[in-house]
Amino acid sequence: MENTAFNSEDTLTDFRAYGRSKALKQMNRGETRHWSDWRWQFSNRIKGLDALSGLLQLTCSEKEVYRDVIGRYKYAVTPYYFSLIDWSDTDDPIRKQCIPDPREIEFSLPGSEEDPLAERSHMPVPGLIHRYPDRVLAMVTGRCAVYCRHCNRKRTWISAEAGSTREAFCRMVEYVAASPGVREVIVSGGDPLISPLSLLDEFLKEFRKIPHVEVLRIGTRIPVVMPMRITEDLCQILARHRPLWINTHFNHPREITPESTKACERLLKAGIPVSNQAVLLKGVNDSLKVIKELCLGLQRIMVRPYYLFHCDAVRGADHFRTDIRKGVEIIQELWGKIGGLCIPNYVVDLPDGGGKAMMVPSYLLEFSQERAIFRTFEGNIVRYPCPEGADALL
């Protein structure tokens, strides 16, 4: 695969300036042939205090602060995702998503919690969240390729909740088998696509065997942070377990690269629809321009924008939270102006496990016996008659 990340002079200079991590020493020796090997990407992830210190040129006292930050919230970044950072921009959206920030431990807003969605209280067996009647979410691993600073399951980095042992997995399968109302299993984590292929195959096979499970879904950020993991072998295994949907997690148009495009294309070619769940993040994508570019870009690579999540009140991620009105404004500006296939549902997960609530701009102003009154996407008021007899209620 072409090593697009290194086509730009600037990126290369930044890499040289950094020069500390094992990954980059190898780069400097010209071992770029490993770039498209996901195992290399995974085992050469940038992590640890020394790498961070070199990277950010920390003073001794700053280094102590960062020691506390990563002592609480670990970090690891694949060389690929790292290469997307523009170091000349202190506000770089990729950097904000993957490089630790002292505000993770120093800043908090009222109401933030470790587990804002009360997921822990909706687990009938460890690692399995059953919050909605017809679908469950199975956390099969606690590990990820890149630890996103805005993750809403940061608590699980500190104390594991995932059912990542075989015994825990068996209990999940038993629970789903005994719950005939469950027609969809969402395999999540952590990131399930970093699991060994044989294990992934087993997870999917066991759930697939249950007669009332009609559909499988995988939640993964791998296409965005380590796209080379989407190999033909992986796609073949996934294809065996269709109907299977993938939800991935692009947050910024700069994450749409030739590599991530290729990963999505491979999945699509294997008959696996790919949708996207973005999170509205302050300083990363909280503007009409960025969200619009993201959504149009996703449509171009045939990834359907599914949800735009309001950033949850997660402890350790408060510096990413925006006002809810910001998202409503953005979605309102998109409606009617770009194709419906590019517009995600803007959703907030209500506190205490209240579930998802959709925030759609309202076009229906008034509804009476004889008519409905609408506001069009251009702001005009239109009456829509409801002639007598059109509804046969009586």
Ligand SMILES: *Cc1c(COP(=O)(O)O)cnc(C)c1O
């Ligand atoms: C979001 C979520 C789901 C999936 O909901 P959809 O609206 O179908 O995408 C399932 N379980 C839990 C616990 C969730 O948070």
Ligand code: SF4
């Ligand atoms: S990939 Fe998902 S689960 Fe993992 S850190 Fe990022 S947001 Fe959290």
